[in-house]
Amino acid sequence: xxxxxxxxxxxxxxxxxxxxxxxxxxxxxxxxxxxxxxxxxxxxxxxxxxxxxxxxxxxxxxxxxxxxxxxxxxxxxxxxxxxxxxxxxxxxxxxxxxxxxxxxxxxxxxxxxxxxxxxxxxxxxxxxxxxxxxxxxxxxxxxxxxxxxxxxxxxxxxxxxxxxxxxxxxxxxxxxxxxxxxxxxxxxxxxxxxxxxxxxxxxxxxxxxxxxxxxxxxxxxxxxxxxxxxxxxxxxxxxxxxxxxxxxxxxxxxxxxxxxxxxxxxxxxxxxxxxx
Amino acid sequence: xxxxxxxxxxxxxxxxxxxxxxxxxxxxxxxxxxxxxxxxxxxxxxxxxxxxxxxxxxxxxxxxxxxxxxxxxxxxxxxxxxxxxxxxxxxxxxxxxxxxxxxxxxxxxxxxxxxxxxxxxxxxxxxxxxxxxxxxxxxxxxxxxxxxxxxxxxxxxxxxxxxxxxxxxxxxxxxxxxxx
Numbered sequence: 001x002x003x004x005x006x007x008x009x010x011x012x013x014x015x016x017x018x019x020x021x022x023x024x025x026x027x028x029x030x031x032x033x034x035x036x037x038x039x040x041x042x043x044x045x046x047x048x049x050x051x052x053x054x055x056x057x058x059x060x061x062x063x064x065x066x067x068x069x070x071x072x073x074x075x076x077x078x079x080x081x082x083x084x085x086x087x088x089x090x091x092x093x094x095x096x097x098x099x100x101x102x103x104x105x106x107x108x109x110x111x112x113x114x115x116x117x118x119x120x121x122x123x124x125x126x127x128x129x130x131x132x133x134x135x136x137x138x139x140x141x142x143x144x145x146x147x148x149x150x151x152x153x154x155x156x157x158x159x160x161x162x163x164x165x166x167x168x169x170x171x172x173x174x175x176x177x178x179x180x181x182x183x184x185x186x187x188x189x190x191x192x193x194x195x196x197x198x199x200x201x202x203x204x205x206x207x208x209x210x211x212x213x214x215x216x217x218x219x220x221x222x223x224x225x226x227x228x229x230x231x232x233x234x235x236x237x238x239x240x241x242x243x244x245x246x247x248x249x250x251x252x253x254x255x256x257x258x259x260x261x262x263x264x265x266x267x268x269x270x271x272x273x274x275x276x
Numbered sequence: 277x278x279x280x281x282x283x284x285x286x287x288x289x290x291x292x293x294x295x296x297x298x299x300x301x302x303x304x305x306x307x308x309x310x311x312x313x314x315x316x317x318x319x320x321x322x323x324x325x326x327x328x329x330x331x332x333x334x335x336x337x338x339x340x341x342x343x344x345x346x347x348x349x350x351x352x353x354x355x356x357x358x359x360x361x362x363x364x365x366x367x368x369x370x371x372x373x374x375x376x377x378x379x380x381x382x383x384x385x386x387x388x389x390x391x392x393x394x395x396x397x398x399x400x401x402x403x404x405x406x407x408x409x410x411x412x413x414x415x416x417x418x419x420x421x422x423x424x425x426x427x428x429x430x431x432x433x434x435x436x437x438x439x440x441x442x443x444x445x446x447x448x449x450x451x452x453x454x455x456x
Contacts, residue, residue: 003412009375010416018415172378232420238389260280260363262451264338268280269447271334276440 004133011169012125015132016156017230023053024152027138033129048121049141054151056094057144058117064143067095070113076105096146114148118155125159128168153231154189160227161192166219173226176208176218179237180225187233198224202234278338282446283358284328285383286368287376288347291400291433293328295368296344298439300330306344327354340443349379352386359387364394364446368431369413372404377416384417394449398431398442 003024005015018024028048034041049057059066071077077099096113099105105113124130166173174180182202191199198221201210207225211218228234284292297304306328328344343358345351359365365387369380387395397417399410408416410428419425429445432438 003408004406005374010377014416018412021415021420022411236385260278260450264278264280265447265451267338268334268340269444272440272444272447276437276444 003136004131006131007127007129007168011172012127012132013156013160013169013226013230014172015134016152019050019134020053020151020153020156024134024136025051026134026136027141028132028134030124030127030132031130032127033131035129046120046124047141048124049138049144050152051140051149053153054149055118055121055155056149057141057146058121059141059144060120064141067113067144067146070116071099071105074109076109093142094145094147095143096148100147110146110148114146114150117144117146118150118158121155122159122162125156125163126165126168128165157189157227157231160223160230163223166223169226173222174207174229174236176211176222177206177239178225179204179206179239180210180228180234181237182234184233187231189231189233191228191233194220195224195228199228199233202228204237204239206239279341280339280364280447281341281343281362282443283343283345283362283365284368285345285355285359285365285387286347287370287373287379287383289373290347290368290370290376290380291431292344292347292368294433295366295398295431295439295442296328296330296342298433298436299332299342299443301333302331305329326351327358347379349382355383355386356390359390362391362393364396364450366396366398366442366446368398368400368433369417371399371402371407371410371413371430373401374408374416377413381417384419394446395426396442396446396449397426397428399428400431400433402430403432 003018012030015028019028026049028050030046030048032044032046034043044060045062046060047058047062048055057067068077096105096110100107100110163169180198180202181204182199187196187199194216197214198210201213202225207221208218210225211221214221225234229236284295286292293304293306327346328342330342330344332340332342334340343362345355345358367380367384367387370376397414397419399407399413401407410430414420414422414425414428427445427449429442430438431442
């Protein structure tokens with residue numbers, strides 16, 4: 001089965017959550033569509049590779065020379081070093097790790113290379129017009145891999161913290177009058193201070209009430225709540241709308257309707273089976 | 277008269293009206309109107325604006341009533357009215373329209389915040405080549421915990437045996453104690 005859509009309908013943040021939680025592997029192709037508002041806007045392709053929900057590489061080309069290009073740009077790989085290396089595809093090991101084993105790269109340099117791949121990914125979160133497709137059968141791109149990995153959800157949170165254009169996510173961030181409830185006693189991931197404060201106040205009150213308490217813009221709280229929801233740390237809950245802002249709490253669920261007798265259900269199942 | 281009330285919900289074009297027509301013994305009472313909104317018109321020419329109603333009398337004095345909600349969110353008050361009286365519900369999801377997953381998620385959230393009754397998720401259009409897999413759709417709908425996730429099955433709303441099988445699954449769910 002395929003996994004494809006457009007960013008207008010399914011954001012990259014939601015997709016990364018899906019990849020992380022579904023422990024997906026494969027190559028995600030992102031194609032940006034030209035924008036009428038931007039002069040000389042063109043279609044661009046980007047590729048992100050995942051293994052079991054973690055990002056292992058990213059590049060804007062498919063010829064396997066993205067990482068080597070970054071190395072040569074930085075002057076970290078000369079022709080002599082290149083000649084010493086076995087083709088990574090034949091070793092089944094990431095190129096970055098091979099270079100480290102050969103003494104060509106240090107751990108710090110590998111970190112920087114992986115960070116530069118992640119910056120490319122982060123920039124994709126700003127895209128509004130684009131389509132994507134995840135090919136779960138794609139082979140691992142040993143030539144593009146540093147050997148370092150990061151969970152797709154962590155990358156999404158990182159990208160959302162740096163996001164400038166939240167218009168991209170206008171349809172999915174929680175509304176100001178939406179109540180939020182914490183889902184855990186202790187977050188299992190490192191939160192930024194602002195997110196931590198929103199999470200601590202997520203006791204069924206509305207986001208605008210939290211913003212009032214924190215004396216912060218509501219939109220900033222909405223954005224933090226979206227990240228917390230993506231991370232599975234809060235959920236949206238209904239509010240009693242007649243109550244004033246600041247005192248809103250979650251409603252109590254209505255009990256199940258009057259019970260239907262077991263014989264009714266059994267006979268209905270029997271009837272449906274006979275007619276199916 | 278003993279009546280079991282089942283609500284069939286989901287976004288526009290998920291197959292709710294078709295599902296009810298397939299199972300109902302009476303001509304479905306529908307409130308379809310010609311679509312005027314541009315986006316909805318791309319999907320179908322007519323859409324439900326109040327609700328659909330179908331019925332199945334299976335014994336003397338015993339009946340299954342099936343209500344189909346409108347898919348558009350502006351009719352949220354009708355969702356509320358119908359789900360408050362329901363004993364169980366089915367959410368239909370068009371598996372090859374990821375653009376509908378957000379609205380389906382909102383419907384799911386709305387319903388689960390109103391009532392705690394047995395729920396079945398029926399995936400329609402799963403035969404399309406670009407249909408998403410059940411596990412991917414589950415995550416897209418926010419149903420990440422497999423242990424608490426409602427059953428998800430493929431449903432062909434035009435096929436009698438498929439629709440009956442979905443209804444049987446739902447009723448069997450009602451026969452097991454709910455875990456909250």
